[in-house]
Amino acid sequence: MPRNMTKAAIAEAFRRWHAANPEPTTELEYGSPFQLLVAVVLSAQATDKGVNIATRKLFPAAPTPEAMASLGEAGIAEYIKTIGLYRTKAKNVAMLCRQLLERHGGEVPDDRESLEALPGVGRKTANVVLNTIFRQPTMAVDTHIFRVSNRMGLAPGKDVVAVEKALLRRVPKEYLLDAHHWLILHGRYVCVARSPKCAGCLVYDLCEASDKTV
DNA sequence: ATCCCGAGGG
DNA sequence: CCCTCTGGAT
Numbered sequence: 115m116p117r118n119m120t121k122a123a124i125a126e127a128f129r130r131w132h133a134a135n136p137e138p139t140t141e142l143e144y145g146s147p148f149q150l151l152v153a154v155v156l157s158a159q160a161t162d163k164g165v166n167i168a169t170r171k172l173f174p175a176a177p178t179p180e181a182m183a184s185l186g187e188a189g190i191a192e193y194i195k196t197i198g199l200y201r202t203k204a205k206n207v208a209m210l211c212r213q214l215l216e217r218h219g220g221e222v223p224d225d226r227e228s229l230e231a232l233p234g235v236g237r238k239t240a241n242v243v244l245n246t247i248f249r250q251p252t253m254a255v256d257t258h259i260f261r262v263s264n265r266m267g268l269a270p271g272k273d274v275v276a277v278e279k280a281l282l283r284r285v286p287k288e289y290l291l292d293a294h295h296w297l298i299l300h301g302r303y304v305c306v307a308r309s310p311k312c313a314g315c316l317v318y319d320l321c322e323a324s325d326k327t328v
Numbered sequence: 329a330t331c332c333c334g335a336g337g338g
Numbered sequence: 339c340c341c342t343c344t345g346g347a348t
Contacts, residue, residue, distance in 0.1 A: 140344085158345040164335060165344095198333040198343080206346085236346045256344035274345095298344060307342060308338075330348085337342085 117322040119267045121284070127268070127317040128289040131296040134316060138295035140246055142166065147222040147247045148214070149173050152182070152207055154242045155234040160197045168194045179220045183211035206234030224248045238274070242294075251290040253281040258301025259294070265305065267322030 119127070131138075141162045144150040149169070156165045172193040176182035182190065191204035210232045214220055222243065223229055229240035241254035253259070255274040259281075263269040269280035285293045304311050312318055312327040 142344085154344075155346095157343085159333080159343060160345095161335080161343050163343095196334060198335075199331095199345085200333070202332055202346080234346065238345060242344070254344070257342080258344065294344090302344085332346095335343090338340090 117267050118270065119320060119322050123320040124268060124284055125286050127320050128286060128293065128296070130316050131300070132289065132292070135296065135299070138292050138299060140242075140295065140298075143169060145173065145177070147243075148179055148220075149177070150247060151222050151232075151235075151239075151243055152210075154239045155207060155210065156194060156197055156203055158203070158234075158239075159199060164197055168197055179211040179214045183208065183215060203234065209233040210235070222247065241278075245291070245294055249291060251282075251287075252294070253278045253285070253290075254294055255281070256298070257307075258305075259297045261307060262297055262301040262305045265310070265321075265323045265325075266317075 142150065142153040142157065143166045144153050153165055153169055156168065172190070175193070176185045187204050187208040190207050191200060194200045194203060197203065213232055214222070218228065224244070226240050226244065229235050229243055230237065238254045238256055241252040244250040245252045245254065255263070255278045260274055260277055263271070263277045263281060269277055269284050271277035271280050281293070282290070304315050310327060315321070318326070318328070
């Protein structure tokens, strides 16, 4: 069980992440809000790198909800077979495209209700879309952010919703819009699940983890 | 709580 | 081999 980081330590951590990377963005590749939405749905329990490899062919072949809907479930599956959970994802994306066309004029809705009503879209995906496309101060708690928040003592919680609320409470307002991306990148490249790379961690001295490796 | 499920790393 | 990767639906 990690101790909680102090308010001052948290502020200093975000100052450093900001200084090192002033405008962090997702590593998912996309050319429109629709494509970001699909990419995030595909990224469940999969790496961004793997998703990008698939979408580099999928998106040119079907750039819009109309085109992707007409590809159909089986057509979509052909492009994403290299991604885990691909059958479920192909089904969800095909249905998601139809719903976008029928209920939202082919546009990505900008409210949580409508987003979470889409197949394959839950709280985490809705939060990513609201933050990345519509620049709302949401915190999407994925596997990385859940781990990092608990391990560092940044915003501990027993489930993802608890961690989300803790982050919204504890992250300084001026960093809230970009905090999501800094935490993801930190979790992906430094504070990794197995044997975290504490040597060379930007916030090592601020971290309350009980299992630091240096 | 369980299922879905391929690729890459250690 | 086992673990992990920007989860969601049942």
